[in-house]
Amino acid sequence: xxxxxIEKIQKTKAPVCVGLDPMLSYIPEHIxxxxxxxxxxxxxxxAEAVWQFNKEIIDHTYDLIPAVKPQxxxxxxFGIEGLSVYKRTVDYCRQKGLIVIGDVKRGxxxxxxxxxxxxxxxxxxxxxxxxxxxxxxxxTVNPYFGTDGVKPFVDxxxxxxxxxxxxxxxxxxxxxxxxxxxxxxxxxxxxxxxxVVEWGNASMDGDYSNVGAVVGATYPEMSRIxxxxxxxxxxxxxxxxxxxxxxxxxxxxxxxxGLGAIVNSSRGIIAAYKxxxxxxxxxxxxxxxxxxxxxxxxxxxxxxx
Amino acid sequence: xxxxxIEKIQKTKAPVCVGLDPMLSYIPEHIxxxxxxxxxxxxxxxAEAVWQFNKEIIDHTYDLIPAVKPQxxxxxxFGIEGLSVYKRTVDYCRQKGLIVIGDVKRGxxxxxxxxxxxxxxxxxxxxxxxxxxxxxxxxTVNPYFGTDGVKPFVDxxxxxxxxxxxxxxxxxxxxxxxxxxxxxxxxxxxxxxxxVVEWGNASMDGDYSNVGAVVGATYPEMSRIxxxxxxxxxxxxxxxxxxxxxxxxxxxxxxxxGLGAIVNSSRGIIAAYKxxxxxxxxxxxxxxxxxxxxxxxxxxxxxxx
Numbered sequence: 001x002x003x004x005x006i007e008k009i010q011k012t013k014a015p016v017c018v019g020l021d022p023m024l025s026y027i028p029e030h031i032x033x034x035x036x037x038x039x040x041x042x043x044x045x046x047a048e049a050v051w052q053f054n055k056e057i058i059d060h061t062y063d064l065i066p067a068v069k070p071q072x073x074x075x076x077x078f079g080i081e082g083l084s085v086y087k088r089t090v091d092y093c094r095q096k097g098l099i100v101i102g103d104v105k106r107g108x109x110x111x112x113x114x115x116x117x118x119x120x121x122x123x124x125x126x127x128x129x130x131x132x133x134x135x136x137x138x139x140t141v142n143p144y145f146g147t148d149g150v151k152p153f154v155d156x157x158x159x160x161x162x163x164x165x166x167x168x169x170x171x172x173x174x175x176x177x178x179x180x181x182x183x184x185x186x187x188x189x190x191x192x193x194x195x196v197v198e199w200g201n202a203s204m205d206g207d208y209s210n211v212g213a214v215v216g217a218t219y220p221e222m223s224r225i226x227x228x229x230x231x232x233x234x235x236x237x238x239x240x241x242x243x244x245x246x247x248x249x250x251x252x253x254x255x256x257x258g259l260g261a262i263v264n265s266s267r268g269i270i271a272a273y274k275x276x277x278x279x280x281x282x283x284x285x286x287x288x289x290x291x292x293x294x295x296x297x298x299x300x301x302x303x304x305x
Numbered sequence: 306x307x308x309x310x311i312e313k314i315q316k317t318k319a320p321v322c323v324g325l326d327p328m329l330s331y332i333p334e335h336i337x338x339x340x341x342x343x344x345x346x347x348x349x350x351x352a353e354a355v356w357q358f359n360k361e362i363i364d365h366t367y368d369l370i371p372a373v374k375p376q377x378x379x380x381x382x383f384g385i386e387g388l389s390v391y392k393r394t395v396d397y398c399r400q401k402g403l404i405v406i407g408d409v410k411r412g413x414x415x416x417x418x419x420x421x422x423x424x425x426x427x428x429x430x431x432x433x434x435x436x437x438x439x440x441x442x443x444x445t446v447n448p449y450f451g452t453d454g455v456k457p458f459v460d461x462x463x464x465x466x467x468x469x470x471x472x473x474x475x476x477x478x479x480x481x482x483x484x485x486x487x488x489x490x491x492x493x494x495x496x497x498x499x500x501v502v503e504w505g506n507a508s509m510d511g512d513y514s515n516v517g518a519v520v521g522a523t524y525p526e527m528s529r530i531x532x533x534x535x536x537x538x539x540x541x542x543x544x545x546x547x548x549x550x551x552x553x554x555x556x557x558x559x560x561x562x563g564l565g566a567i568v569n570s571s572r573g574i575i576a577a578y579k580x581x582x583x584x585x586x587x588x589x590x591x592x593x594x595x596x597x598x599x600x601x602x603x604x605x606x607x608x609x610x
Contacts, residue, residue, distance in 0.1 A: 021417070024431070041432035073417045076424035078431075079438030080389050087385050107447065108410055109477040109543075112326070112378045119381035126329070126383075127346035133384030142412065144449050145475055146482030170450055172414040177451030177500070178493065183486040188493070192483065238414075 001137055001163040002234055003206040005099050006259060008066030014298040015254075015305075017067035017101060018290075019238075019266025020054055020089060021074045026271040027053045028283035047081040050074075053286075054089050057270055058096060060287035064294050067099040069236075069264050090136055101236065102136030105167065107149055114152035121153075121162040138163040140214060140236070143192050147199070154199050154211055163210040163234075166196050168226060171216025171239030189222065193229045200233060208234050208260070215253060217245025217263065224252035227260065235261040241268030241297070247304045258305050269293045306442055306468040307539055308511040310404050311564060313371030319603040320559075320610075322406060323366055323595075324543075324571025325359055325394060326376035331576040332358045333588040352386040355379075358591075359394050362575050363401060365592035369599050372404040374541075374569050395441055406541065407441030410472065412454055419457035426458075426467040443468040445519060445541070448497050452504070459504050459516055468515040468539075471501050473531060476521025476544030494527065498534045505538060513539050513564070520558060522550025522568065529557035532565065540566040546573030546602070552609045563610050574598045 009015050024032065024046060032049045039045035058068070070093075075086035093100050106116040120139045123130035141153050141164050153164050169179055169189040179189045193213065200211030215226050217239035226235075235253045239245040240263050253261035272278045272293035273286035281289035314320050329337065329351060337354045344350035363373070375398075380391035398405050411421040425444045428435035446458050446469050458469050474484055474494040484494045498518065505516030520531050522544035532540075540558045544550040545568050558566035577583045577598035578591035586594035 023416075023420075024429075036432050041434045043429075043431065043436055043438065046429070046431045046436075071413075071417055071420075073411070073413060073420040073424065077420040077429050077438055079424060079436075079440075080385065080392050082424070082438065083388050084385050105411070105413055105447075106378070108376075108378060109475065109548075111328075112376055115328075115376075115378035115382040119378070119384065119387070124329075124348075124351070124382045126348065126351045127341050129346045131346075131348055131351075131384075133348065133382055133387065135384075142410075142447050142449055144447055144472060144483060145477055146479030146484070148477050148479040149475075167449060170414065170454075172450055172453050174451030174453040178449060178497065179451070181488040181493065181496065183488060183493075188483065188486065188488075191486065195482070243414075 001161050001205060002208045002210050002212065005066060005262070006206065006208065008099060009262065012064060012066050013302065014065050015262050015301060016065060016294070016297055017069045017262050017264050018057070018061055018065055018269045018294065019069045019071060019264045020057070020270065021071040021266040022050045022053050022270065023074060024049065026267070028273070028286050030284065043078045043081040046078050047085045050078070050082065051085045051088060055092065056287040057290045058093060060291040061294050062096040062098055064291065064298065065098065067101055067262060068093050069101040069103045071103045071266065087134055090134060099138070100136045101138040101140070101165065102134065103140050105140045105142050107142030107145055109145060110148045110152055113149050117153045117156035122156040122160050138165060141166045143167055143195065147195065150199055154203060157210045158203055163212060165212040165214045165236040168192050168196060168213040169215050169219060169222050171218045171243050171245065175216065190225065190229060193226050196233055197230050204232070208232050212236055214238065217249050218243060220249040220252050227252055227255065231255065237261050237263045241265045247300045250301060251304050254305060263301060265297055269297065306466050306510060307513045307515050307517065310371060310567070311511065311513065313404060314567065317369060317371050318607065319370050320567050320606060321370060321599070321602055322372040322374045322567050322569050323362070323370055323574045323599065324374045324376060324569045325362070325575065326379045326571040327355045327358050327575065328379060329354065331572070333578070333591050335589065348383045348386040351383050352390045355383070355387065356390045356393060360397065361592040362595045363398060365596040366599050367401040367403055369596065369603065370403065372406055372567060373398050374406040374408045376408045376571065392439055395439060404443070405441045406443040406445070406470065407439065408445050410445045410447050412447030412450055414450060415453045415457055418454050422458045422461035427461040427465050443470060446471045448472055448500065452500065455504055459508060462515045463508055468517060470517040470519045470541040473497050473501060473518040474520050474524060474527050476523045476548050476550065480521065495530070495534060498531050501538055502535050509537070513537050517541055519543065522554050523548060525554040525557050532557055532560065536560065542566050542568045546570045552605045555606060556609050559610060568606060570602055573602065
């Protein structure tokens with residue numbers, strides 16, 4: 001699966017993914033108004049607004065990018081109706097040829113992780129049929145349970161040619177509270193990184209492993225060390241743009257070959273029309289604002305590579 | 306919320322919760338057969354089997370127990386159809402007067418955690434209405450992101466009188482890989498425990514905080530230390546029974562007042578009819594086998610308290 005992602009990154013010359021993390025506050029009024037008029041002030045109405053918003057952004061950006069990363073929390077907040085739109089978004093993106101990274105950060109004991117892996121990436125056996133649940137290409141995984149909590153995800157990846165990004169160093173301000181704590185003189189995130197390499201060794205797919213890592217853009221000095229520790233691990237890099245990470249901060253996430261990282265931007269793309277820079281598009285043309293924001297992001301990142 | 310849970314524990318004299326973690330392999334053939342006959346070998350058919358299985362177990366145990374803990378992964382594996390049955394199970398249990406602990410182990414950066422908290426415990430604003438998504442009473446939370454990733458869950462608990470159980474020391478064999486690593490001579494899980502106390506200080510509800518902890522039954526010597534470190538923190542204790550924890554192992558999780566912990570059993574209850582001990586009930590009467598297994602578990606735990 002990682003080789004497919006790399007191929008798409010090379011084809012689009014865009015090591016970026018668009019975070020489809022729709023808050024109602026990002027959605028232009030004309031869309032929300034219509035959805036709530038049609039469906040009432042209900043979860044169904046909110047979910048319909050999210051879907052119309054997503055579709056417009058996908059339609060305006062899919063040819064520029066290799067991948068999208070829907071954040072499932074933004075759908076879960078609207079209950080089953082929201083989750084149905086998560087699934088609809090995943091399916092639509094895949095139809096458009098995009099790689100879908102389900103940003104779900106699941107993780108549990110072995111048998112439970114196996115169920116998550118099945119639901120998000122694999123197939124569940126029902127009678128004589130093997131059925132797909134949520135059907136993403138990659139998912140993000142939380143490593144707190146250790147090897148037996150992560151291994152079932154790796155197993156499903158190996159069976160189904162799918163991929164993971166395991167949390168190593170996250171982009172948020174408190175990430176250091178546990179992740180940076182020193183163990184025998186080295187931060188916890190380095191230990192996690194070594195485990196990610198170990199977990200991914202039997203999942204090579206070309207030059208990189210299907211088991212990747214989440215490494216926040218907001219800590220470039222740590223990215224440099226992690227890049228060396230995990231030479232064959234692809235990085236999913238959140239934190240660019242709205243969270244404060246700059247293109248220069250991203251550089252250490254990449255290898256000499258210009259590969260090794262895919263940078264996510266959510267708010268900076270999907271709510272671009274709300275920025276002064278793109279205000280001229282107007283809320284009615286928010287999809288075009290997002291398209292321009294993608295083009296600008298790609299240029300910004302390629303400038304430093 | 307924790308005071309409501311304690312009240313129900315005292316009323317039922319049962320510091321236990323039933324883990325509603327339905328694998329298809331646990332469900333008696335007569336249920337699966339009917340569901341797949343009616344709905345085909347589809348996700349809908351599988352979900353219907355899960356629902357019928359859950360309902361029978363709830364109907365046979367709800368008067369003996371204070372709470373249930375559905376593991377959402379077991380529903381996610383069946384996609385949206387499975388998640389709809391998760392929601393239906395949560396609603397049904399609450400109608401039956403049970404406290405529902407959504408075992409979802411979510412955790413992310415702040416704004417994302419806020420969306421998860423809203424979806425699982427809170428209300429999302431849609432136009433002029435505040436709507437409930439998945440509607441549990443408690444949820445489990447992963448602390449890897451640190452304070453700013455956990456705080457939004459605590460905020461929703463404080464606003465809505467709900468509760469959390471934050472992962473501290475999990476019950477699985479590899480849990481020590483990161484959780485036991487020494488930081489300045491003390492294991493990571495103790496640092497997490499201290500943070501849980503800090504996060505819960507402003508969420509007191511009677512003698513205990515609405516911010517609880519997950520502490521596995523399989524490591525009793527660690528439970529003893531954690532009980533002292535977190536005197537006002539309720540423990541959700543997985544690992545009893547099928548995972549190897551005994552009643553004696555659980556004792557250190559409780560305070561002198563006989564409170565302080567609620568012990569979960571999943572497979573040991575819901576698949577009781579498959580054990581030799583309860584085989585006489587037969588697969589047709591699996592609900593009665595589960596009822597007997599609950600009674601036996603309660604007696605076993607009360608014996609050591």
